[in-house]
Amino acid sequence: MKTRKIKDHIYWMGSVDWDSRLFDSLIPLPDGTSYNAYLIEGSQKTVLLDTVDPPMAGEFMAQLEGVPRIDYIVSHHAEQDHSGTLLQVLEKYPGARLITTPKARGMLIDLLNIPEEAFISVKDGETLSLGDKTLTFIHTPWVHWPETMVTYLEEDKILFSCDFFGSHIASADLFVTDEGRVFEAAKRYFAEIMMPFRSVIKKNLEKLAACEIEMIAPGHGQLYPRPAFIVDAYRDWTLGAPRNTVVLPHVSMHASTQRMVDHLIGALVDKGVRVEPFNLAVTDIGKLAMALVDAATIVVGTPTVLAGPHPYAAYAAFLANALRPNTKFLSVIGSYGWGGKTVEALAGMIPNLKVDVIDPVLCKGVPSEEAFNALDALAAAIARKHKENGFT
């Protein structure tokens, strides 16, 4: 992809990664992603905002061939998908100074061996004049590492937000054209990357409310010409109450747990509770993460395997614990052959979740009438608790 003009003297640079299907060796990328860098030419100084993932360096450096001078490079975030090409850029522009938060300075030295003399550390709210354009650096810690910041371009009212408000989408459209599609991708991104830091993100959103923003230019995905769309979505994901929804990650080897899951889905639907089941043997964990953003209850469906939960169920519990959703209730259902500590093991895996545990439903072998009745009672208890809490 070539450099693209956003407005006079403001350009998108970077790389659209159409084919990547896994990020951080963990996160599924059904729609690829992009690594966005930006170039701003002021009347006196030129600044580059971020770089690209090292495998994309060739494409990025080719874009820089037409750029004779860079005075400053802003590194919003030390993670390599944005910072990984900094050394090459500094080599090409040895006079350029690298602008970061004080924390990012240390991290970039540790991660990339960037020489100390390249840095200028900026305070929260510090400004930099490019002549006719003014940049304000706003520290936004834990979006999603401790060192992160964003840049506000005052004259053009553009927020360069790096991972904040990002989405993993590869597209030839520079700007968001389909808000529905981007909503889904941005919610997935929020769930996987931002959700563990929900409370600090809330504070960072409040901080940004002071800026009049006409466009958001993130580090991944398309640019937002209507920023309210994504800012409102972030407010909802961080401030909103959980919904009247059960997320039901489950796995079954010989169909007994599966029959329990099927029964519970029907019982919950009868009681007016939405259900999002995820068969862990085939599921995309990004979809599971996304569903956790606003689910009031998690029910894990698992057989007992070697005295504990099936490893896929353990993985789902571990993931939910790491992502720290705002879930309020949790239960476990499943089949066993002779005995074990499935519930105790799962309960020990979720110390971060502030949930009330609703009585589990375990049954020996294939589910009996008694087990189905217990599942009906579980569905009724969930529906009652959701109603008592006003979850809609």
Ligand SMILES: Cc1cc2nc3c(=O)[nH]c(=O)nc-3n(C[C@H](O)[C@H](O)[C@H](O)COP(=O)(O)O)c2cc1C
């Ligand atoms: C590899 C393996 C290990 C198992 N380990 C246990 C166990 O430790 N304790 C137990 O009660 N049942 C154990 N079982 C039996 C299953 O829990 C039992 O067959 C259950 O009904 C399977 O549920 P499913 O049909 O949903 O897969 C094991 C089964 C398999 C295949």
